[in-house]
Amino acid sequence: MAALRTVLASLVLACSAQACCGNVLFSSLQRTLIVSASPQPGQVVKAGEDKITVTWRFNQSFAAGTDSAYKTASVKLCYAPISQVDRSWRKTVDNLAKDKTCQYAIAAKAYSPSNQSAEWLVQKDVPEATYFVRAYALDAAGVQVGFGQTTDKNKTTDLFVVQAITGRHPSLDIASVCFSAFSVVSLIGFFIVEKRKANKAGSAPN
Template identity: 50%
Template sequence: MDLAILRVASFIIVVHMSSILAEGATLFSELSNSLTVSATGADNTSPNGTKAGADELFVTWALSSAAQVDDSSYKTVELKLCFGVPSQIDRPWRKTNNVLSKDKTCGFNIGSPQPYNRAGNTINWLVRKEIPFAHYFVRAYVLDSAGEKVAYGQSSNAQRTSNLFRIEAISGRHASIDIAAAVFSAFSVISLLGFFFYEKTSTRGRKA
């Protein structure tokens, strides 16, 4: 009985590890560069200087007119905000890896997966407050019915060095915080002066 359980457990482990290895073996270099992707700011302006927590990105994607592919297996599209090369230098936690399961280039989702349409689509995405200051581009991944990435497109060049845009991180400072700090500082000064005069008065009283 114990031997049978051990065999079943071993079989389950082998199947699980095989699925992990299969997923991890997917290489970015194997994907078809089939989509055109663009990212702009409000009113079709440059997205450079977009403010986290305040501004929107307008992202457009479509099947490239130059792509010679059979897109019958294309089912959904995932949009990602990705780090450009200048913001990856000396930052191993943002490192690019050809193995997709290990790639750290694209760490932020833009909206939810959407149905694939060869004519494309446009979404407006309010940049989240937690997005850090960096240089970015947008990448779109195409998934098949099994949820596997099979194609992509991006708003930068292949080297991820041009057509990047900068996102300004939220400062975290607000007028209410500044006012509270000023009031607290003033209260501290007044308290210190009050204590000083109290000590002076107490000392004179003891001498008298």
């Protein structure tokens, strides 16, 4: 019996240490939040220009008190699997301390079980990719204790695309085309003038 108590105590301490260090497994979290975002499935939003609106609330189908430890809601923009292929820097890991799925913060607010919302301008540094939105419920220690997201379990539905900033203005492209055309015309003109000079020099009397 004493040995059993020792083993149980060790397990409790191990679990406590894991939580304190923030090593929460995503698979251990309940999907207790209902989350929606304004982009329609497949919609393209432009970084640095378009805004998205996110709403979230507690799923009332869970028992009362399930969210008693919830203190903060943290909402993030997350990569869809299609935009994680061959990109280890976006890799999904069950250990949330190592997970790289959700890298862009949208909002952080004090938790409330009723409807909450946030409007977010898609930042200029957000790369072009396919995304969804996820919200985490955090306890007083800032540890994830629940979540919700705009997509399904496999992260294949209700996804949207962010179009990244190219860093080029249309007027620059037009100017570049005009300059290139001018250069070609100038080069052709140069060759014609040189050819005429050569012909005159060849036909001049000795």
